[in-house]
Amino acid sequence: AQSVTQPDIHITVSEGASLELRCNYSYGATPYLFWYVQSPGQGLQLLLKYFSGDTLVQGIKGFEAEFKRSQSSFNLRKPSVHWSDAAEYFCAAARSGNTGKLIFGQGTTLQVKP
């Protein structure tokens, strides 16, 4: 069955420290991959997406993600975290880019310490 796994439910980092959020997927073929961020009481905002080509993708707010086919992973990174980055982060995958089911991981809550 198709699935997306985010192994870390909750992560705490200090402001200014680097961040990596993990995401693994299980699909028959390489899916389209996405990272979304959700602030409390808000909807989901697209950070970045991957569908082919360069395996390192840049997104908004200084985030980047690296696709590794051999590890079935699409980890999200940021070199220096800001307090405003505290939110919940969701990795998601779809078989096609716009018409297929978008399946979400369980989410990782990021807390930023001053």
Next chain:
Amino acid sequence: DAGVIQSPRHEVTEMGQEVTLRCKPISGHNSLFWYRQTMMRGLELLIYFNNNVPIDDSGMPEDRFSAKMPNASFSTLKIQPSEPRDSAVYFCASSRPAEGYHSYGYTFGSGTRLTVV
């Protein structure tokens, strides 16, 4: 671009009552998705439409739930009768046709927080 618009933002209703959630997708987007978010189950896809036609409703929990998309600019999700376990945040999302292999992703609305008492 006003984004995906959902109404109401909050809904409190009594068990047994009918609830209707509304969604206006982004103009030009041809796919529309309804999701439900709960602490226990995370984000679940309930149903999605492509060009106003329901493609996959396998995520709809039971017959109490129904969704329609009468035209390209409007969709409803109805729960009748509502139950306390339906309490959740319901999100609508839309997407535009891909251009070649380029995908634009899915744009989400701000959600409707439903509380059934």
